[in-house]
Amino acid sequence: MIHSVLIFNTSGTPRLTKFYTPLHQPAQPLIQKIFSLIATRPPGVCNFLDAPDLNETLRAPNTAPGDVRVVYRNYATLSFVFVVDGAESELGILDLIQVFVESLDRAFENVCELDLVFHFDEAHHILNEVIQGGLVLETNVDEIATAVQDKTRARKASLTSSNPLAIGGSSSGSRNGSLQTPMGWLTGRLTGVGSR
Amino acid sequence: MWERTLQDLIRGLRANRSDESRFIAQAMSEIRREVKSGDMDLKAGAILKLTYLDMVGYDMSWASFNVVEVMSSPKYHLKAVGYLAASQSFNQDTDVLMLTTNMIKKDLGSSPLEVAAALNGLSDIATPDLARDLTPELIAMLNHSRAHIRKRAVLALYKVILKYPNALQVGLPRLRDRLDDPDPGVMSATVNVLCELTRRNPEEYLFLAPQLFQILTTSSNNWMLIKIIKLFGALAPAEPRLVKKLKPPISELISSTSAISLLYECVHTCIIGGMLDGPSGFSLAETCTRKLAAFLQDPDQNLKYIALLALVKIVPSHPHLIAEYEEAIIASLDLPDISIRLRALDLISAMVTPNNIQSLVQQLLSHLIKPESLTTAPPSAAESLARSASGISTASVPPPTTNLAPTYRMEVSKRIIEMCSRADFENITDFEWYLSVLVDLAYIASVRIGALIRDQIIEVTLRAKSTRPYCVKLMSKLIGDDTLALSSTDEDSCSEVLWAAGWICGEYASDLSDPPQILEYLTNRHTDTLASDISSIYIQASLKVLGQWLAEKAEQWRLENLPKIIEIVSLTKSGIERLTAHHDLEVQERAASAVQLLTFIQADITRHQSSRSALGSSNNNPEPDFPKSLYLLSPLFSTHEIASSLSASHPVPTLEGIDLDSWIVPSEYAREQARSKPVAQPQHITVKGTSSHRTSVKKKTKKAPKDRTAPTPTELGPTAEELAAKARAKAERLARLRDDPYYIVDPSTQEDDIDSIPIMKLEADNFAPREETVHKAESRDLDEQPAEVALADGEGTSTTLKDTLPQEEVASAPATDTIKVTKVKKKGIGVKKKKPKITDRE
Structure with a gap:
């Protein structure tokens, strides 16, 4: 193993x-x-x-x-x-x-x-x-890849449903999640990815 | 609300590289506050940060309860964080794990995503308790409608079986069903699990062979085929019939597959599965070796590596096949890759035979000399260019091989010695050659291996008598060489060999060509730089050499030698005298006593000289005309031969009047032997010693250990008739000895004749009076456990205690024999507990 x-x-x-x-x-x-x-x-x-x-x-x-x-x-x-x-x-x-x-x-x-x-x-x-x-x-x-996407989507859905204010919040951070709103894309740029 | 998220923490860490510990301390105190918060999101964020810090090396076990809290959150994104933290930080001793049983159970019954998370988490955190409690759920999961879940359940079941082996009983039939799963992923996972299980205990999984064989012949998935092949590699040694069955499909795969990894696994399985044995395996072995040899020449270094790995396993059965590729194998030693070199070294040491050992060792020795220049030279221009091109900064990386070189050199040196000394030097035909190799090694190894070399030199010299003159010559050269003595304080010197040199020159001083010269070396050169144990050996050795030399001079006494003798003695004495102030106590003591002896000799010969000159040469004294003290030293060392006790190749002296070949008690077998043929071979007494110091009469008669492998007639296999006769005689003897009180018969060889054991019912009344006397005599003793006695008496079973003793013992025993009574009492109780009716074993 x-x-x-x-x-x-x-x-x-x-x-x-x-x-x-x-x-x-x-x-x-x-x-x-x-x-x-x-x-x-x-x-x-x-x-x-x-x-x-x-x-x-x-x-x-x-x-x-x-x-x-x-x-x-x-x-x-x-x-x-x-x-x-x-x-x-x-x-x-x-x-x-x-x-x-x-x-x-x-x-x-x-x-x-x-x-x-x-x-x-x-x-x-x-x-x-x-x-x-x-x-x-x-x-x-x-x-x-499919399984990973499923999981990411589920985590995002769970996050947005529990906390509508933090769209695309910073705790889960795949860049290509399917639920990306323009705003989520922006926050992503500003937090995780922007620092590159 | 100004909490740091994980991203903030990481960014902070990167910004505060200079003062990381302060930043982390601050972050930690924030985390401690946050994990206690009622806000689940905040808590999960803190746990995620902790998990990150855990990876960097900070403890998070204190937060395990909070991790469980996060795991139990109904929200999937929080649950995922919880499971991640748990699998990263929990171990078998985490006490909060027992809180998770019901939670995991619940998750296993929830939506597929949560089931997947729970199954994945369970494989990481399973404990025996969790495994036991969750086995039923897990087994049910094996039939889940989603392939993804089935796959995860199969893998999780393996972890559960590891922790809770009872799960195997229920799980194995279900796992077997999964081998027919419509989803290839599930099938592959099942094969994977079975492969792990089979490696632990092959016999139990043989029943799966037909199904696995089916997959082997039909599947085209290389990942799965690799595992199946591995699995059969583990199964084949347990079931020889499988080998025959497997040969065709595996040979087919070897010739047809294009995937090198699969090809390699096939070859590997052929080797470890024993498919190369026997005449039919030979062609397969040839194919395998040819394929591997092709890998060896391949530019891909990975193939080279695994080829060497596999060839090591072919060597024991087919050494001649490998011998063809010796050159390529030795060439791999010169590659810059240490991994490949180590494997090549493995292979080379496995290839050793008496015929090729000299050339192989020579290659290794020259290999040891070469890297020296490599390590000291700066990396070549091309190399550093390549390094900068590949993005590795040369500044942060230490120069190549410097940190590896000593360990590697050590490995090579150890291998050389191991190859030569293996199995009591069975590969060595020329011990003088081996001695010279050892001396060479001492010079070129440049690692601390001197102690090993020293022991080898001593062992060889003691065992192989014929090499002693040569060895003494070598050793006197060593002693005379300053390089080793001067470097003895260096970290990488082998100065320990000087210990051997000193000892050998002393012990075999009669073989020395120029004793005064050696004395000079031993006492007057660099004695202060040497290690103290070598110094003390040197003192002893110089006394031995001097003693031997003086005795020689006395035998061929000539007066004109006297000045020379006086000179040598005083030189030796002054040399040793300097060591009386040595910092080591042992050296001091030896030096002091040596000086005393030498002072005595010096005084004696000086007096002799003066008396001689006074008398003049006209002397008619019939007594030998030399100072008596010349003979003082040599008996100190020559009265016993130290070699015999150390080398342990000394014959056991045969005692007068004892014929070791005759039986003490003539046995049936011996008589039969005498009748059938004259006693062919006198029995040798073989005294078993430790592995390195074997003792045997046989050996002594052969002198050199190299002949030891030759079989003596007694070692040749007995014929079938002899075996049968032996067995018969043994049965007879056992039958006779069964009743003999002086033999302890091994019960395992005895067949129990159940019918012959007498059984009788015992009546309590018959024995009552006798029991009473015992009871009275030992009442004090028995009173200590009144309840038991009463019990025994009450049920009348105490009488039976007598019968468990041999009859004559009870009869002859005086009533006051305390030991017997206690024994009786104990037995009575034990018997009582079993059953009221007693079977008399006698």
């Missing part, structure tokens, strides 16, 4: 962290460790992270040594890191990262780091449509 999904930028700041198996240690040092290993890798090398001292850091107390593998992929300023075990296909996970990034791209239209910064909850909702509890839920980008 997939043990964790991490996204961080080129200076090691986490942008999304999701742990499907409970950690036996604080998350920050682990992220920093993986970041420091990935950051030193020259371009053009393989997408699997292996280091003599990595396995001890990653291994949960009850797993066999060497069973855990770190698969990562860099997109612009972001690194997407999946920590998986032997039940997942290494190459399959590489494709899955691609699927996840494409889904983010569908939802945010030309996704960039700032989208994840300001809509980290939205990113989680999208991830939830790809992976549930460490197992792959859906791999078809169209299906994922």
Whole structure:
């Protein structure tokens, strides 16, 4: 299964962290460790992270040594890191990262780091449509996009119905929600997106 | 109303980078106020902010109750925030989780979106209690009308089964039904779950094989096929018949598929599923190796990596197939990618055989020398250009490989030693070569691996007697070399090998070519820079060397040697004397006692010299004409051979008058053996030692450990008749021993003959008087538990306690035997509780 999904930028700041198996240690040092290993890798090398001292850091107390593998992929300023075990296909996970990034791209239209910064909850909702509890839920980008849109629409509807004054309010922030009024579009520009 | 939203918080964080902690402290106090507010939107906003801060590394466990409040909101947009916060922050010990049971139950019965949120949340926060309480709902969800919900329910069920294994019993048949789900997504999710479950316990899922096989042959969804193939990889070792069945479709997939990930999984499953065994598997193994070797040459580094990963698994069964690609594998060591290098290292160490070990180790050694220049050289222009082009700022990133290099070098060095020492050096045919490798390694490793090298050198020298002269030569060179001694304070030096060098030169001083020179090295060079344990070994070694040398001189006594002797002794003494002020106590003590001995010798030979010069050379004394003290030192070290106890390859001395081959009590088997054929092979006494220090008579007779693998006649497999005879004899012996009180018979090998156990009904009256005497004698003891005694007496079962004891014991036991009575009492109670009627086991 997939043990964790991490996204961080080129200076090691986490942008999304999701742990499907409970950690036996604080998350920050682990992220920093993986970041420091990935950051030193020259371009053009393989997408699997292996280091003599990595396995001890990653291994949960009850797993066999060497069973855990770190698969990562860099997109612009972001690194997407999946920590998986032997039940997942290494190459399959590489494709899955691609699927996840494409889904983010569908939802945010030309996704960039700032989208994840300001809509980290939205990113989680999208991830939830790809992976549930460490197992792959859906791999078809169209299906994922539809499910994400449904959820976004439902959240907006719920928000507007409960609070008519805050149209297109700031707490849920997909830019391409279907319920965007001109005013909502404006508030979106002024709050989340305008700061780019 | 001026609350900060999540966006405001993030913007604030970005604006206040210089004083982040103050900003966060302020934000935290706002959040603490907001989560207590009655306004649900405000509360949810605060929780969302907290979730963000949690990711950055701030604790939010204090707010778990508020998270549950938000989760329970009827509004979907708030509920989503609540579930997100819960799955990010809750763990198994979160106490408020028990409050969520009914809420999740309610959500599971609500609109599809809420069901989806609840199922997703449940997979993250499930505890054993939650899992148990929600299993029925979850099972019902498996038949939900929406495929999306079914899919999520299947995955959530896996998490629930993990926490509450009883759910499997109900869940498994329903999961099986999902394999036929019309929606491919649900099917794929089910395969996914089954794959996880099967890996834990393959035997229990064999019954699913036909259905899975059906999917394997009909599906074209690569995602699902990968999982199915993985699943069969786990199933196949549990059911050998599956292997035969799987071979055709998998071979077909291997040759037809265009998806490399699927191809790789097929190959991988062939390997781990044991499909390459036997003559029929050979061609498949060939295909697999060929495919993987093609990956190895592929420019795509990922393929290279996984090819190495898979080849490691083929090596044990088909080493010769891999050997063809040795060059490509070794070439991967020179790639800049540390991941690939480590995998290649794995593979290389798995490939080792006695034939190729020398070339492989040589390659690794030269590999260790090469990266040195890489790490010290600045990154090449092309490299830094590529880095800046890819957007990675060189400033924030430390130069490549510097932080990895030491760990990597350590890994390589350890591998070299592991490859050579594996299974009691079974791959080494030339121990002198191995010793030279170890010495080379000590020079070029540049990591702290000296202790390991030291132990290896000592072990090899002790075990392989024939290498000792060579080793002594090597070690005297080491001692004479300043580089190691001078670098001993460096972080990456292997100066520990000097310990081995000192010890070996001392222990095998008779093999030294120039003892005075070694003495000079041992006592008068850099003794102050060395670690204290090495210094103390050096003192001991110099005494040994000196003792040996003096004894030699005494044997071929010539007067004109005397000045030289005096010179050497005083040099040694002055060298050691300096260490009497050493900061380490052990060194001090050794130095002090060594100096005392040397002072004595010095005095003796000086007196000898003066008396000799006084007497002149005209001496007719028949006694040998040398100072007696020349023999003082050598008996201190040569009376016992330390090697034998350490190397443990010393024969157990055979005692006079004991024939170890004869039976103490002649057995049927031995007699039969004697009758059928002359005793073929004398039995060796094999004393089992620890793995690294095995002891055996056999070994000693062979001298060098390398011959150990040769099978002796006793180790050859016995024939069928022998086995049958053995079994027969064993049964006979067991039958005889059953009644023998001096043997404890293993009950597991005994067949219980139930009919032969006598059963009798016991009458209480028969035993009443005897029980009374016991009771009287031990009344004090029994009074401590009067209730039990009364109980026993009242029902007349106390009499049976006698019968649970062996008859003669009761009969011979004096009435005052306290131990027996307590035993009797206990048994009586135990028996009483079971049933009134007693079966006599005797």
